[in-house]
Amino acid sequence: MIPEVSSLQRRDLNHVWHPCSQMKDYEDFPPIVVKNGKGIYLYDENGKQYLDAVSSWWVNLFGHANERISTALTNQSFLLEHVIFANFTHEPAILLAEKLANISPKGLSKVFFADNGSSAIEIALKMSFQYHMQKNKPDKKRFLALTDAYHGETLGALSVGGVSLYNEVFQPLLLDTVRAVGPDCFRCPFNEMPESCSTPCISYVEEKLKLHHEELSAIIIEPLIQAAAGMKMYPLSYLKKLKELCLQYDVHLIADEIAVGFGRTGTMFACEQAGITPDFMCLSKGLTGGYLPLSAVLTTEDVYQAFYDDYESMKAFLHSHSYTGNPLACRVALEVLQIFEEESTLDEIKEKSAYMNEQASHLFKDQPYIGEYRQTGMVGAIELVRNKATKEPFPGEERIGYKIYRLALEKGLLLRPLGSILYFMPPYVITKAEIKAMIDITNEVIQEYFETVQLNQEVFEYEK
Numbered sequence: 001m002i003p004e005v006s007s008l009q010r011r012d013l014n015h016v017w018h019p020c021s022q023m024k025d026y027e028d029f030p031p032i033v034v035k036n037g038k039g040i041y042l043y044d045e046n047g048k049q050y051l052d053a054v055s056s057w058w059v060n061l062f063g064h065a066n067e068r069i070s071t072a073l074t075n076q077s078f079l080l081e082h083v084i085f086a087n088f089t090h091e092p093a094i095l096l097a098e099k100l101a102n103i104s105p106k107g108l109s110k111v112f113f114a115d116n117g118s119s120a121i122e123i124a125l126k127m128s129f130q131y132h133m134q135k136n137k138p139d140k141k142r143f144l145a146l147t148d149a150y151h152g153e154t155l156g157a158l159s160v161g162g163v164s165l166y167n168e169v170f171q172p173l174l175l176d177t178v179r180a181v182g183p184d185c186f187r188c189p190f191n192e193m194p195e196s197c198s199t200p201c202i203s204y205v206e207e208k209l210k211l212h213h214e215e216l217s218a219i220i221i222e223p224l225i226q227a228a229a230g231m232k233m234y235p236l237s238y239l240k241k242l243k244e245l246c247l248q249y250d251v252h253l254i255a256d257e258i259a260v261g262f263g264r265t266g267t268m269f270a271c272e273q274a275g276i277t278p279d280f281m282c283l284s285k286g287l288t289g290g291y292l293p294l295s296a297v298l299t300t301e302d303v304y305q306a307f308y309d310d311y312e313s314m315k316a317f318l319h320s321h322s323y324t325g326n327p328l329a330c331r332v333a334l335e336v337l338q339i340f341e342e343e344s345t346l347d348e349i350k351e352k353s354a355y356m357n358e359q360a361s362h363l364f365k366d367q368p369y370i371g372e373y374r375q376t377g378m379v380g381a382i383e384l385v386r387n388k389a390t391k392e393p394f395p396g397e398e399r400i401g402y403k404i405y406r407l408a409l410e411k412g413l414l415l416r417p418l419g420s421i422l423y424f425m426p427p428y429v430i431t432k433a434e435i436k437a438m439i440d441i442t443n444e445v446i447q448e449y450f451e452t453v454q455l456n457q458e459v460f461e462y463e464k
Contacts, residue, residue: 006045008033029406037064040430042414050409053426053438054416058227058259060290062339063429069289069335076331085113085325092330099337100296103268105277108298112317113325117258117284118152120295121220123319124280125156127299128218128252131306134315140217143175144208144251146182150228151220151256160220163228178216180208182226183234186372186383187391199238202245209249218252218279223270224376227259230421231381233374239274252279258295262286263340263349263428266377279303289336290427294329345428353378355432356424359439367443369450380424382442394420400449407445413438422446 005013009030017023018031033045040063042050052060062069080090097111112127114120125143132140145151145160152158158167159175162182167174181204185192190200209216223239226232246253255278260270264286267273271281280303284295309315323329339345357375364373364382371385384400386392394400401417408415415422424438 003028003030005030006033008045032409039063039065040427040434048412050412050414051426051434051438051441052414053424053442054414055286055425055427056290057285057416058264058425059285059288060427061262061286061336062289063427064290066289066429068339069291069332072335073291073328073332076328080327082323082326082328086320089325090327090330092327092334093325096330096334096337097296099334100283100298103337104281104298105269105271107277107300108281109301110299110304112297112299112319113330114295114297115293115321115323115326115329116152116295117282118154118157119321120258120282120284120297121151121157121160121254121256122154123297124220124254124282124299125160125218126319127280127297127303127307127317128254130317131252131303132217134306139215140251142178142212142215142217144178144180144205144212144216144219146180146205146221146226148182148184148226148229148232149220149222150226151222152258166228178208178212180205182229182232183238184232185234186232186374194235197235197237199235199241201234202238202241205242206245209245209251213249213251216249216251218254219246220254220256222256223260224265224273225260225270225379228418230383230418231374231379231423233376233379233381236274239271239276243274243276243278246279254278254280254282256282258282258284260379262336263346264377264379264425266346266349266353268340268346287336288329288332289339291332292326292329293323294326294333349378349428352428352430352432352435356380356435356439359436360424363439363443367446369446378425378428382422382446384420384422384446396420404445404449407449408441411441411445413441413445415442 012031013026034042035045036043040052042052083090100111101109112123114123129141143160145162147162149160149162151160153166155173158170159177161167162179183201185194224233224236243253255271257269261283271278279300281298288294307315307317360373360380364370368388369384371383371388371391374381384394386394396419400420401422404422405415405417422442
C-alpha cells in the first residue's frame with residue numbers, strides 16, 4: 001500500500017536523489033520532511049518530534065539550533081563569508097589551526113583544511129605518498145588498510161575502505177591496497193576475553209608489514225572504533241602496538257578520527273588514550289558541531305619540511321578546494337572548541353557515558369536476540385544475532401536493523417542502523433532522562449519486532 005505523501009515529499013521524490021538509499025524504498029516509506037530542530041530533537045512538517053540518537057550522521061555535538069554556535073555563525077556572516085585561501089588568510093582559520101594544534105596529540109603542529117571527511121583522507125594519502133617520493137623512496141606507493149574499514153566514498157578513500165557494500169562495485173577503479181584482517185572482539189578468532197586481551201590480532205598487520213613494508217607508504221586506521229563496520233570496538237593496546245610497528249617498518253600512520261574525534265570515545269581524540277601521535281590525523285564531522293562542512297588534516301613538522309623548498313623544486317603540495325579554510329566554517333569550529341573548554345564537556349561525557357552504559361547493559365544483557373551491547377565513550381552499539389550462543393548473524397537481506405529503525409521512527413526515535421547493528425551516538429546535550437528514554441524505546445521496538453516475527457512464524461506453521 002502506497003502511503004499518502006505531502007506536497008513537499010512529492011516534490012522531493014520528483015527531483016532529489018538521496019544518499020545511501022535505494023530510492024525504490026521511498027515508494028512505501030517517503031522521506032520525512034524536517035522543518036526544525038532544537039537540542040536533541042528534530043520536528044517534522046506535522047510537528048512530530050524525533051529524538052536524534054545518531055547526531056544526524058554523527059556530526060551534531062551540542063544540539064540542533066545551538067544558540068552559541070548560531071550566533072557565532074551569524075556574526076561571522078556579516079564580516080566575511082569566504083575568501084580565496086591561497087596567498088590570503090583570515091583570523092578564524094588562524095585561531096582554529098592554533099587551537100587544533102594545541103589540543104591534538106603532541107607533535108601535530110601543521111593543519112591543512114578541506115571541506116569533508118573523504119577529502120581529508122585523500123589529502124593524507126597524497127601527502128604520505130608525496131612525502132616518500134620527495135625523500136627518495138619512490139617504491140612506497142601503496143597503502144595498508146584493515147578489513148571492514150570505512151574511510152569515505154571518494155575513490156582514494158574507497159580504496160582503503162573494506163566494507164564491500166560501498167566499494168565492491170568500484171573495484172576496477174580503485175588503488176591496489178594491501179589488506180590486513182582487522183580486530184573483531186565480538187567474534188575473536190583467538191578467543192581472547194576483553195578484560196585480559198593481549199591483542200594477538202595485531203599479528204595480521206605485522207605479517208603484511210614484513211612482506212610489503214618497502215612498498216608501503218602508510219597504514220590507515222579508525223582509532224578504537226570501526227564505525228561503519230558496525231561500531232566494532234577494540235582495545236587501545238592495539239593502537240600502541242600499531243604505532244610501534246609503523247616506526248619499526250618506516251610506514252606512516254594515518255589516524256582517521258573523523259567519526260571518533262571530539263569526545264566521542266571519551267577523550268578529545270581517541271589516539272590520546274593510547275598515548276600515540278600519528279603522522280596524520282584526519283578530522284571532520286563534529287568539528288563544526290553539525291553546522292557546516294569542514295575537515296582538517298593535522299601532520300608533523302617532519303612531513304611539512306619535506307614539502308618546504310624553492311618553488312622551482314616543485315615540491316609544494318598542490319591540492320586545493322574552492323572552499324578551503326572557509327571563514328564561516330572555521331568560526332563555527334572555534335565556537336565548538338570553546339564550548340568544550342568553557343562548559344566542561346569532557347567531564348559531562350564521562351558522567352553521561354557511564355550512565356548510558358549502566359542503563360543499556362542492564363536492559364539488554366538477557367535479550368535473546370542481542371548478542372552484545374558494547375560501548376566506548378558516548379558510542380554504544382547493539383549487535384543483533386540470530387543465535388546468541390553461536391553469535392550467528394542475521395543475513396543482510398533480512399534487513400533487521402532497517403525494519404526496527406522504521407518502528408523506532410513511529411515512536412519518535414531516530415536510529416540509523418548499520419546492517420543488524422543498532423547504535424547510539426547522541427549529542428552531548430542529552431540529559432540522563434533522555435538517555436533512559438532512548439534506551440527504553442530501543443528495547444521496546446526490538447522486543448516488538450521479534451515478537452511480531454515470532455507470531456507471524458507461528459501463524460505460518462499453523463496454516464501449513
